[in-house]
Amino acid sequence: MTGVKELLQEKDHVFLDFDGPVCDVFARLPASEVADRLKRLIEPEVIASADPFDVLRYAASCGPNAAHVVERQLNRFEGEAVALISPAPGIAEVLREWRAQGFTVTIVSNNSVDAIRSFLGLHELAVHIRGISARTTSDPALLKPGPALLDAAVKALATSPGQCVMVGDSAADILAARSAGVASIALAKTPSKRKALAALDPDALVTDLADLRLAP
Structure with missing residues (x-):
């Protein structure tokens, strides 16, 4: 697997999953x-x-x-x-740094656009986010692990898959990235998740949000 910093430095656009990296959506309402x-x-x-x-x-x-x-x-x-939860510890710092480094950040998520937009606004994170490519219909075929949400994000940025990297903490994120021709970084905070996601051969794997920062 490639080093995460080297991989990020090769890209212009970060696609970031919502549930997990940004917050734990169902932490309070299981x-x-x-x-x-x-x-x-x-x-x-x-x-x-x-x-x-x-x-x-x-x-x-x-x-x-x-x-x-x-x-x-x-x-x-x-x-x-x-409405019941807070951002994941450290995510604001990561988003702030990515923005300062010149990356665009797009939330790419199976969660609803409405919920994501509400959360980002409530916690003053929207300023760091270029776009949201998330659920707007009842068709599950358009969700990850299919590539549709990533394809839409690439199109919205008028870029190519090779300039993008997907950061996510689930198998669906890694599989969707592969289908869309986008590089992937697996975020695996537990030993069981590290084992499961490493088996999918992502381009890089990190165990903490802090590992996604480029600054030493």
């Missing part, structure tokens, strides 16, 4: 609770997953109306969730 609430809108006995996005994917398999209802409620729950 994802399992959100999933249970969403299941009540469809057939709760059919899906065992505690992941709200798995519920959305199942709803989409039931048809566009079910997907729309579930996505609309997920959007509302995400808004409630982000």
Whole structure:
């Protein structure tokens, strides 16, 4: 794997996942609770997953109306969730430094645009962010690990995938980056996550947000 500082210095644009690197979206309103609430809108006995996005994917398999209802409620729950939390320790410093170094930063996330915009504004982080490429529809095929959100971010910047790097803490981030032809930096804060993400062969791997800073 490439050194993270060397990799960043080769790029102009950083794509940053939201849930994990920027904040822990469901820290105060647990994802399992959100999933249970969403299941009540469809057939709760059919899906065992505690992941709200798995519920959305199942709803989409039931048809566009079910997907729309579930996505609309997920959007509302995400808004409630982000109102209860704070930014990840150190993220403001990283964003400030990236901006000073001349990078553009785009949030690329499966979470809703509305929730992300609300959180960034509430915590005065929006000034560091060039754009947001995130969920705006009920179609889960447009979410990571597919490349659509990254492709849209590349297009919005009128750049090429080779000038961009995706920073994320999930397998979906690494796989989406690979599909879009974008370099990837895995953020893995626990031993189990380090093992899982290293197995996907990202271009670089860090264990702390501070490792993403270019300054010594």
